[in-house]
Amino acid sequence: MEAQEDLIPTTVAEPASVLRWRTMLAVPGAAAATFGVHLLIAKSEPPLESHSYRLLFGEVIAVSIVLALMRRFFPRLRQWMARMWPVFTAAILFLCVWDVITLGFRLLPLPYFPGPSSVLRSLINDRVLLLDSTWHSLVLLLSGYTVGVIAGLISGICIGWSSPIRYWGMPILKVVGPIPATAWIPLAMVLSPSAIVSSAALIALAVWFPVTMLTASGISNTRASYLDVARTLGAGRGYLIFRVAIPAAIPNIFIGLFMGLGASFLTLVVAESVGVKSGLGWYVSWAQGWAEYAKVFAALIIMAAFFSTIMTLLFKVRDRVLVWQKGVIKW
């Protein structure tokens, strides 16, 4: 469809504005439909149960209409809306389908699969504990990740640069690295008095392996001619390592950082649901223990937002650091 329209630009102009209006109306339309469907389904439910859910859709409809009216004056807003509105519409329709499947036809076993309205209610009612859990997860994640990254960079640079260290270090890395960090949990609990410290150490271990591996390969694959040029420019060892080999390895290092971040999420959640008495992982297993599955879903939603925000931040950092690699000029 789009490709065809691109081929004939003259005929696009007229339908494009119609299309744009259709896109603009999609969000309030979908919200209204979801709202209506919910009213039909939730007739038998106590009104308190879905009050906030209805409020949410009232707000979505209002905000989307206001934005649709304002977009004429803000070109950036217009671009953003054109890009994001189809996704938002799909998300709202997803809520509608979820509502119909769970609350409407009760197709899924009920205590385990609550409807979106009760998840939203848990999200709001339990916000203090959820926020506190998120904070604890963040502290634990960041402390483990930072230690793991620093250790991984140091060992990766040493292994990548020096062949004696590579000779002795690689076997250790090859044997110890692939063990999932979570497999160390029984040992870690015995070794450390504090569950927090041992969890942070496990996260660090999970991050350390991919960061070391990718840093080492990046450093040792530095183009030999860069090093040759630097030598003939009078570079000493410090310059060769820190100003040639490490910058050349940065794209690789970032791949390691991303892999390490994924591993750290996994280890964090497992460690929290096994040993640590705080954080989102703990919250999930605690809510499960009370069979409050609406809270489980609420925590999953928070986790999704939390982890993807951290991932996005790392992407932003990478884009800043690797401007030289991109096709566009940025400064």
Added chain:
Amino acid sequence: MVAVAEAEACSLIVRDLRKSFPAPDDPFSRRQVLDGVSFSLAAGELVSLIGPSGCGKSTLLRLIAGLEPSDAGDLLVGSDPITAPNAERGLVFQDPNLFPWLTVRRNIQAGLVARGVLREKKEEVDEFMRLVGLEIFANVYPHHLSGGMAQRAALARALINHPKVLLLDEPLGALDAFTRMRMQDEVLRLWQARRTTMLLVTHDIDEAIYMSDRIMIMTPRPGRIARTIPIALARPRQRSSEDFLRLRSDILNFLHFAGKA
């Protein structure tokens, strides 16, 4: 500035240089790449080294740069033996090899940073950027440069250290014919401005005749300097003058025979 550079420019002496590498097909035998190479460069001279590929031209340059040890023979800059790479012998490759993570300006000043003298010589960076005409590209990353501009930046980066000898390993080999001819004039201009001793490896006979004071022809297996031809033509040279063409056919003939022998 020019006077200082002239006093610093110093002759290179290569005496009976030998180098062999393990043969790729047979680990127990060695292949003699350079077998008794001898020549010397006077201060401020521009000499070309031509020969078929695989005759050891690049190996010779790497040995002079100090990037690899020789098996036997003497390598001297002035009276100092060459033991390791340093800033007094600059090297420019066919690929400009600019550091992609540094802007043009930071690439050009890399040698000053590496030697820890950036603070004293800050204004030279501007001077060299002007010399190669890249002032307006100072803050651009290398992947935005054309091949010719990137090679000019690489030349400035090598020259900023005021090397006693500049080694050029087919520096214009990857450029298209027109850019290459423009860049030949550019290199000559830099050479005349700075009077740096230059050793130019090329496989382009026209380029060698157009640019150099002398041409050394190498033959392969084992690599030796088979013949040295002084080029007495006045500068700037005419690429299609009679003398130019006569030299060209002489060299072609020689290489032809050398190839058959």
